[in-house]
Amino acid sequence: MGLKPKRVEHDFVYFCPKCGNETWRTMREVQVIEKGVCECGQILDFDLIEGIKGKVVYKKKAKPGPKAIPVAVTAPVAPKKADLAEFEPAIDALMTLGFKKLEAMKKIKNALHDGAYGGDMDAFIEHLVMERV
Numbered sequence: 001m002g003l004k005p006k007r008v009e010h011d012f013v014y015f016c017p018k019c020g021n022e023t024w025r026t027m028r029e030v031q032v033i034e035k036g037v038c039e040c041g042q043i044l045d046f047d048l049i050e051g052i053k054g055k056v057v058y059k060k061k062a063k064p065g066p067k068a069i070p071v072a073v074t075a076p077v078a079p080k081k082a083d084l085a086e087f088e089p090a091i092d093a094l095m096t097l098g099f100k101k102l103e104a105m106k107k108i109k110n111a112l113h114d115g116a117y118g119g120d121m122d123a124f125i126e127h128l129v130m131e132r133v
């Protein structure tokens, strides 16, 4: 909450009807002083002003922007168990080499994690088999 003004000072600007000179009056002056004299000698006859209706419209404070959300770093995720379904041939191949199924799956996951699978299942199986040697 910032400070709010208790009072508003307006400047009232009048123009001399004779010479056009500007005459500035404060809020206090326009409330009590009815008469004035222009530099040109013209008597100025003011209507007294009681006050000004209107209210202060505050600028809305800029809301602080949303907190920067740390960008999730997408770490390469090893395929889940279900994703290994298509690697059944590779699992079989490893099992024939003496791996237990879980070991075979783990080996395949690791190989996938390393990006060893390029879409060619035979090459992938060969990679797995060669890796064993």
Ligand SMILES: [Zn+2]
Residues within 6 Å of the ligand: 016, 017, 018, 019, 020, 021, 038, 039, 040, 041, 042
């Ligand atoms: Zn004047």
